[in-house]
Amino acid sequence: MKFKILFFLLSTLISQISAAQEVVFYVSSRGNDKASGRSARDAFATLKQAQIAVRTxxxxxxxxxxxKVWIRGGEYELKEPLVFGPEDSxxxxxxxxxxxxxxxxxxxxxxEKITGWKKTQNGLWKTTLPKEKAGQWYFHQIWVNxxxxxxxxxxxxxxxxxxxxPDGGAEVSYDKGSQRFEFGKGDIDPNWTNLNDVEAIxxxxxxDSHLRVQSVDETADxxxxxxxxxxxxxxxxxxxxARYIIENVFEALDAPGEWYLNRVTGVLSYMPMPGEDMTKAEVIAPVIPQLMVLNGDPISQQYVEHLHFKNIxxxxxxxxxxxxxxxxxQGSAGVSAAFKLKGVRNSSFENCRINNIGNxxxxxxxxxxxxxxxGNRLTRLAAGGFRINGGNAESPPLERTGFNEFRNNVISHFGEIYxxxxxxxxMHTNGNLISHNLxxxxxxxxxxVGWSWGYQPSVSRDNIVEFNHIHDIGQGLLSDMGAIYTLGLSPGTVIRNNLIHDVESHGYGGWGIYMDEGTSHLLVENNVVYNTKFAAFNIHYSKEITVRNNIFALSRLSLLSRSVSxxxxxxxxxxxxxYWTEGMLFxxxxxxxxxxxxxxPADRKRPxxxxxxxDMDYNIFFNPxxxxxSVEFGKQDLLQWRARGKDVHSVYTDPLFEDAAKFNFRLKAGSPAFKVGFKQIEMQNVGPASR
Known part of the structure; x- marks a missing residue:
């Protein structure tokens, strides 16, 4: 009897311990999908099999x-996206x-790795891709090592x-659809190989418009x-x-690092970089458009939930x-993404690296x-990092997207194709936290932030953009952009404690913080913005935004701008x-x-x-x-400006930065800015936290 009681107690204890433990599976590039997956030595070969095991x-x-699914070190090639549904939650x-x-x-x-390279007499390396010749594969990117x-x-x-x-220039509206242009003599050759695969950007x-060539009139250019x-x-x-380049031209294959794929013959040609041995190089071309799909159904409230990915x-x-x-x-918003999430809640991607992505x-x-x-690192992206978009103001509430957190991420070298x-x-989203990103x-x-132009209804509200470090934006290629850009009604949205610098447009634009069409009811505070081509702070047209306790410095052409009264x-x-040393103040x-x-309401009859x-007051202005x-305040001198009630209590004086020449905008003790209510902006915690 005592033995039976002891056995019962021991069995109960073991059951309780087992219930308190995770169920663990292992995946290894050397594994076998017929294995149990229960140990590192008996691991599955694919994440798909681990997913099936978890469901079971x-x-x-x-x-x-x-x-917990532990993934052993190694390389895993996907032939199709990993798809997770509510049943994987x-x-x-x-x-x-x-x-x-x-x-x-x-x-x-x-x-997919590309092999079979052979060196030709003209210094090119070539290989034939049967799937390309059969029309089953086409790509715009390759990666070598x-x-x-x-x-x-x-x-x-x-x-x-x-x-x-020929379709209209400056005399037509900027958004006039156009299908033709005249080119400089010899810039485009109608005899190029596979002319209809040639693309103008x-x-x-x-x-950036990506345009496949249909025909070339050599006589009229x-x-x-x-x-x-x-x-x-x-x-x-x-x-x-406009400026343009021509891509995918075999006859232009004349510089190291360039390649050309002939869709008719399936031949891939490459001119190697100095020192590259194509018999040893790892060459990869992309195959699938997405790596992962997390697919819930918000309308039926069937969500993908509590699913997490780490260190991959x-x-x-x-x-x-x-x-x-x-x-x-705008924003290349129509380009797809490597990770597509719909109807996903309480899930995460942490400390992952997303690299060499085609979208x-x-x-x-x-x-x-x-x-x-x-803690993710997103680098070398053909398009952007994160796109967040849900139902708009007219959509069912269950389609709304919001309250997501994006923090401590690095997003660098993006927009390389788009x-x-x-x-x-x-876009159409609310309540998100964008914090401590680089x-x-x-x-x-x-x-x-925002996706409704003008003063029409918008769901974009209560988004917090804080402690981000944003730099080297624009790089002189496009126009009409900002390090931080906003659109439409945005009550509760806050842009604070961000460090922004080195914003360079091609033509107009190149602003630090850019309040575009209809930006309303948001707060901009405690930001430091410097080294922008155009204004550090720009308003196209807006309503009742609050801008306080910021440092706007060292823009080249102007410091503050507003397009519309x-x-x-x-x-x-x-x-x-x-604080500025060149260009206009306003x-x-x-x-x-x-x-x-x-x-x-009592004023309705006689408003x-x-x-x-x-309204503008209690500011510090200074040009050393x-x-x-000699300073113009909105095309007036300071006395005329103050006669309009502007900057009555503001001061034109040196704010006493620690070292503005080295972009150290911390205020020294005794700065006159403190006397008008300015509070020191601490920048040491901007950007990702140490990992």
Whole structure:
């Protein structure tokens, strides 16, 4: 009897211990999908098999604290995306975690290694791809030893320029669809190999148009494309022609690192970089368009939940614009993503590396909420880093996307194929936290918030953009961009404690913080912005935004700008420091105009008439090489400016930075800025936290 009781107690204890432990599976590149997967020595070969095993264990229904899939170091080539549905979910107490083994390097690739290279007499290396010849595979990128290599293009440096506008130039609206332009003599050759595979990439306004050649009239020097672009072929709003390059030209295969793929013969030709031995080099071309799909159904409330990925490296996706799509969307918003999430909640990607991707890295679509993206490194991206978009103001509430966190990530060298892409693109979404990220070397915008133009209803609100370090944005390629860009009604949105510098546009634009069409009811505070081509702070048109306690410094052409004066308050601008050594202090329209306004319902019958379209006071202005009498404040001197009620209590004096020449904008003790209410901005915690 005592033995039976002891056995019962021991069995109960073992059951309790087992119930308190995770169910663990292992995956190894040397594994076998017929193995048990229960140990590192008996590991599965694929993540797909581990996913099936987790599903099978969940069906058994006994209590657990969660599932862990350990992935051993090695390379895993995907032939199709990994697809996770609601049936793959965990719970808060029992999450499902896929994680690289500590200290081991896991690479999951959507590409295929290319071998069989043979050296030809002209110094090129060639190999034949049967799937390409059969029309089963086509790609726009290859990577050699981990480095992106460009398709053969002309010119090798710089750009060609459009010479004429048969579909209309400066005399038509900027958004006039255009399908033809006149080129310079000899810039485009109708005898190029596979002419209809040749592609022009035109850089105009804030977009990059990707245009397949349909025909070339050598007599008139007119090229006609297969599809229209959404804008005229001018250099922004000027009368000059836009810049362009021509890609995928076999006859232009003349520089190390260039390649050409002949879709008819299936032959891939490559001119190696100095020292590259193609018999030993790792050459990868992308195959699949997505690496992972997390697919829930928010309308039926069938979510993917509590699914987590940690310490995994993902590479290589293949994206080609669909026929008819020339990438006319702002922010390259139509480009797909390597990771597609829909109806996903309480899930995460942490400390992953997303590298050499042919599209956006992540796309959070409808019904994605309370997810975490932390400590990830996103580099060498054809498009952008994160795109977050859900239902708009007219959509069912269950399709709304919001309350996601993006913190401590690095997003660098993005927009390498689609340069108008954005580092973090917040579209129809609310309540997100964008914090402590490092975003650099993009060609358009670092962080974009909002997707409703003008003062129409918007769900974009309560987004927090804070403690991010954003630099080297624009790089002189496109126009009309900012390090941080906003659109539409944004109540509760806050942009604070960000460090922004080195923003360079091609033409106009190149702003630090850019409040575009209809930006309303947001707060901009405690930011440091310097070294921008145009204004450190720019308003297109806005309503009742608050801008306080910022440092705007060392812009080249102007420091503050506003494009439109409207019959309402556009901005409350107080306790800021403006420091410049060249260019204008104010640019654009800073005039006031009378408009009716009532403060209470009692004023409805006889509204008051107001004239102030902005409030500005308690600021510090200083140009060390210019006396205040020489400074124009909105095309007026300081006395005239103050007569309008502007900057009555502001001071023109040296703010006493520690070392402005070295971009140290910390204030010394005794700074006069403290007397007008300015508070010291601490920058040491900006950017990703130490890992």
């Amino acid at each position: 264990e969940k069906i058994k229904g006994y209590p657990k604290t969660g599932f 965990g719970t808060e107490q029992m999450p499902v975690i896929y994680q690289a083994m500590p200290g081991e390097r896991v690479r999951i690739s959507g590409g 981990g480095q992106n290599r460009r398709r053969a293009h002309t010119p090798n440096t710089g750009f060609y320029t459009v010479k004429g506008f 035109v850089y105009h306004f804030w977009t 007119i090229v006609t494309f297969k599809h229209k672009t959404g804008k005229r072929f001018t250099d922004d709003y000027t009368k000059d022609g 490296r993902f590479e290589h996706t293949n994206f080609i614009l669909p026929d008819g799509d020339v990438n006319n969307n 956006f890295a992540f796309d959070l679509d409808k019904g994605c909420s309370y997810n975490l993206f932390s 340069p108008s892409a954005v580092g973090i693109l917040l 975003i650099h070397h993009g060609f358009y915008t670092g962080i974009s 409207e019959p309402h308050k556009s901005v409350f601008f107080t306790n800021n420091i403006m 640019d654009g329209d800073w005039t006031d105009k009378a408009y009716p306004f009532y403060l209470t 008051k008439e107001l004239a102030d379209t902005f 090489g210019m006396p205040v009498d």
